[in-house]
Amino acid sequence: AQKITQTQPGMFVQEKEAVTLDCTYDTSDPSYGLFWYKQPSSGEMIFLIYQGSYDQQNATEGRYSLNFQKARKSANLVISASQLGDSAMYFCAMRDGYMDTGRRALTFGSGTRLQVQP
Amino acid sequence: DGGITQSPKYLFRKEGQNVTLSCEQNLNHDAMYWYRQDPGQGLRLIYYSQIVNDFQKGDIAEGYSVSREKKESFPLTVTSAQKNPTAFYLCASGGQGLQPQHFGDGTRLSIL
Numbered sequence: 001a002q003k004i005t006q007t008q009p010g011m012f013v014q015e016k017e018a019v020t021l022d023c024t025y026d027t028s029d030p031s032y033g034l035f036w037y038k039q040p041s042s043g044e045m046i047f048l049i050y051q052g053s054y055d056q057q058n059a060t061e062g063r064y065s066l067n068f069q070k071a072r073k074s075a076n077l078v079i080s081a082s083q084l085g086d087s088a089m090y091f092c093a094m095r096d097g098y099m100d101t102g103r104r105a106l107t108f109g110s111g112t113r114l115q116v117q118p
Numbered sequence: 119d120g121g122i123t124q125s126p127k128y129l130f131r132k133e134g135q136n137v138t139l140s141c142e143q144n145l146n147h148d149a150m151y152w153y154r155q156d157p158g159q160g161l162r163l164i165y166y167s168q169i170v171n172d173f174q175k176g177d178i179a180e181g182y183s184v185s186r187e188k189k190e191s192f193p194l195t196v197t198s199a200q201k202n203p204t205a206f207y208l209c210a211s212g213g214q215g216l217q218p219q220h221f222g223d224g225t226r227l228s229i230l
Contacts, residue, residue: 004160033216043206045161045221052216091160095213104149104168104213105176108160 003027004092006109013082013116020067021077021112023092032096034075035106036066039089048090051075082116089113120145124209124222130230131196131203139194139225141209147220149213150192154178155206155224164207167192196227204228 003026013019025034032053038046049061051068059066067076079086090113093106122143131137143150149168153161163176167186181200186192192211196203206224213219 035218037221043208043224043226045208045210047218047220050216050218093161104219105151105163105166106161106213106219108153108162110160111158 004094004107004109006092006112008112009110010113010115013079013114015084015116015118016081018078018080019082019114021079021090021092021114023075023077023109025073025075025092025094027094027096029096032094034066034068035093035095036064036075036077037091037093038086039091039111041088045091049077079114084116084118087114087116122209122211122220122222124207124225126225127223129225129227131227132230134198136195136197137203137227139196139207139209139227141192141194141222142190143192143209143211143220143222144190145211145220146189147211147213148189149211150186151210151213151219152176152182152184152192152194153208153210155208161208164194 005024035050036048049059049064051059051066058068063080065078089111091111092109125140151166152164155161162178164182165184167173173186183195208224209222210219
């Protein structure tokens with residue numbers, strides 16, 4: 001069974017500082033993808049970044065980077081230079097078996113609420 | 119613009135009533151999904167469909183039903199058998215390989 005764990009229910013960060021949101025995962029499948037989504041108070045899910053299990057380098061996308069440590073089964077999201085608009089819920093999600101045509105649904109963690117303070 | 123449209127944005131259900139949530143996509147995706155989100159929690163999979171006229175139960179399918187008669191549409195019915203339907207419902211599509219899923223803006227369902 002696959003599982004995603006986000007151990008930080010809430011985080012505070014000062015504007016312009018960097019913040020790391022933790023995510024650990026558990027799967028027995030060698031091919032999997034890890035995804036991070038942002039959910040503002042309005043409710044929509046905004047895709048931020050992904051990492052494939054066979055990717056050699058950590059993913060980066062603008063101010064977002066993914067600190068992927070395969071041996072530790074962790075995929076932490078790093079947000080650099082936080083902005084007030086970054087205040088939201090952040091979800092880590094996984095899809096395993098992505099190389100076949102099986103179930104493509106995501107398994108989500110419980111989320112971390114980030115509040116950026118001026 | 120391409121995207122996923124969910125309607126209505128807010129929905130109220132009376133006791134013993136079935137209600138249907140709409141989800142339409144124009145992204146030409148084969149796969150579509152329904153997730154439920156309870157306050158302060160992550161998303162849980164209700165149903166998913168990888169192709170027209172085919173769908174599978176997710177982790178919490180009891181009390182829900184779906185249909186997939188067209189590629190663009192994947193409506194979710196919350197039946198009277200679902201005793202705790204109050205939640206935020208999100209529809210998604212896509213997600214082949216390492217492609218991310220795209221989400222609609224959600225429907226908030228409450229009990230009257």
